[in-house]
Every structure is written in C-alpha cells, then in structure tokens.
Amino acid sequence: MSAMVIGGAVRGGGAAMPVLVRPARARRTSSQPALHLTRRGRAVLVGLALVLVAFAVALGARAAVAAGDGDVxxxxxxxxxxxxxxxxxxxxxxxxxxxxxxxxxxxxxxxxxxxxxxxxxxxxxxxx
CATH class of the missing domain: 3.10.350.10 (LysM domain)
Known part of the structure; x- marks a missing residue:
C-alpha cells in the first residue's frame, strides 16, 4: 500500500505519521446556484403549484356562479x-x-x- 505525503511528517511516539492536506474548498461563483433541488423537491413544488392553480380556478368558478347573470x-x-x-x-x-x-x-x-x-x-x- 502506498501513501502520498504532502508536507512534512509528524513525529510522535516513534513512528512518523504522514500529514495529509485537504484541498481548499472551491468558492461558489455566481453561476452556481445556492439551492439544489432533488427530484422529490421538484415534485413537491410542482404539486403545490398545481394545488394553487386548482384553488384559484375553484374560487373563480364560485365567483362566477355567485355573480349569476347580470339581471339581479x-x-x-x-x-x-x-x-x-x-x-x-x-x-x-x-x-x-x-x-x-x-x-x-x-x-x-x-x-x-x-x-x-x-x-x-x-x-x-x-x-x-
């Protein structure tokens, strides 16, 4: 098994332990979205949008029925x-x-x- 050592070795109790350096975190650019939706999240949002549209249509239909004809x-x-x-x-x-x-x-x-x-x-x- 081989290990890559970056930097010096840490010496302790007798055996040298390699120091592994983690790569720096990539900074977010303006082209990368801050929010990542899963497939389930998109499905929930689409479902909510459909419920809102159905609610608006129902209210419109109810208002049309309540208005009836203009002769009242x-x-x-x-x-x-x-x-x-x-x-x-x-x-x-x-x-x-x-x-x-x-x-x-x-x-x-x-x-x-x-x-x-x-x-x-x-x-x-x-x-x-």
Missing part, C-alpha cells in the same frame, strides 16, 4: 306593519323561482336567524 338587482326594503317574509319574497322573486327559495335567500342575504320580521326593519332584497 338589489333593493332596500323597510318592513311595514303586517308584512311577512313570505309576502316580501312573493313580490321580489324572479321568474320561475319558488317563494320558498326566495324566503331562504332573504334570510341568508340579511343574516337572519329565521323568517321573523318586525315593522321598521330594513332588509336587503335581491330582485331577479
């Missing part, structure tokens, strides 16, 4: 004595829409816990 008008209505949610829904529902669906929409849009109304209460009424 929003009015403010002050509840008069004797008026019910049913009567307001009946006068404000769209063509082909059931009164029950319009009542649910009025409750949802106005953040009400039920269909109970009081005189003087102001409602947001979608008219379609």
């Amino acid at each position: 008008r929003i009015d403010r209505h002050v509840v008069q004595p004797g008026e019910t949610m049913w009567s307001i829904a009946e006068s404000s529902r769209g063509a082909g829409e059931s009164v029950q669906d319009q009542v649910r929409e009025l409750v949802r849009v106005n953040g009400l816990s039920g269909a109970h109304l009081t005189a003087g209460q102001e409602l947001v009424v979608p008219r379609g």
